[in-house]
Amino acid sequence: MNTYTPRLARLIEALRKLPGVGPKSAQRMAFHLLDRDRQGARNLATALGEALDAIGRCPGCRMFCEDQACRYCTPARGASGLLCVVESPADLMAIEAASAYRGRYFVLMGRLSPLDGVGPEELGLSVLQEVLDGGQIQEMIVATNPTVEGEATAYYLAEIGKAAGVRVSRIAHGIPMGGELEYVDGGTLAHALSGRTPV
């Protein structure tokens, strides 16, 4: 379809770059913004510009950070002696929102995936090495996802942690709360059985 006017076409093309947005959704978004929410569109443009200018990466934990002092690398969190390694900023947010964990974090921004060209350098493991060598961390909690690549990454991280003389733990995998054994997939059930804990 080349029936869009040039600027409308550019707007729809730019909206399609958002994750999960196809041509139909992009058209709907563009028409909605132009027809009913011009102020919202203006706010979005401003918010995008400000976020791009201000938000960078914390050099210590690789989380998004817009101030001089990263809110996840405070001395209080460091004093806990805990470091939680996650794959993405969304994982960090989920842990922060759901649990009472208030230690430090390290965000890999991905997982080991040689086929996609993601190796230890892309995940910033040299930065992680420095953090571990700093001597403040006593326990590293590996909270990568229980996928094939996530497990491989966890294994690799465990080796690094052990080499640095740090206790390494993995978050528990098993039946989700409220789940029913009857409907849980076989892999999870097998994992839950082999990973049983004494009561």
Next chain:
Amino acid sequence: MNTYTPRLARLIEALRKLPGVGPKSAQRMAFHLLDRDRQGARNLATALGEALDAIGRCPGCRMFCEDQACRYCTPARGASGLLCVVESPADLMAIEAASAYRGRYFVLMGRLSPLDGVGPEELGLSVLQEVLDGGQIQEMIVATNPTVEGEATAYYLAEIGKAAGVRVSRIAHGIPMGGELEYVDGGTLAHALSGRTPV
């Protein structure tokens, strides 16, 4: 959750204003843009700004229009003597893409809905009246959606058209192409039967 940094929170809030985007999707979009597609984010901000500045409404057909001359109000289209009335810009695009119709359009930007405070003024029916009184239009094709409100709008439009001495037609409703009678809903089937055409 007030764990977002201020600019990140503003960006996620602005993304939530897009249709069909909830808090989780907005967070995912924000993280994707900041982490992997900063150029895309920059383009989106620019495209939004340019579109807002340049795109207005055509005074003749109420479609989005960014040039002096609306591409749907050309003399060639006017010469066809046809006017197609649709509810939204997306409907216009769909007709333009799927059919050989090359007459004029009129975009209501909504439908009659007294409960929502949408009356004839909000739909720009005085502009439509002027177009019909212009004398160039011989047939008005009412292509509102076959919903309760769309049908009420169609009835109202038909009255206006007849009063202006213009032939009024309604797009056909019935079994969709490739649809099977067995699986079509009762309302559509009844409509298709009562609206049968001689062969």
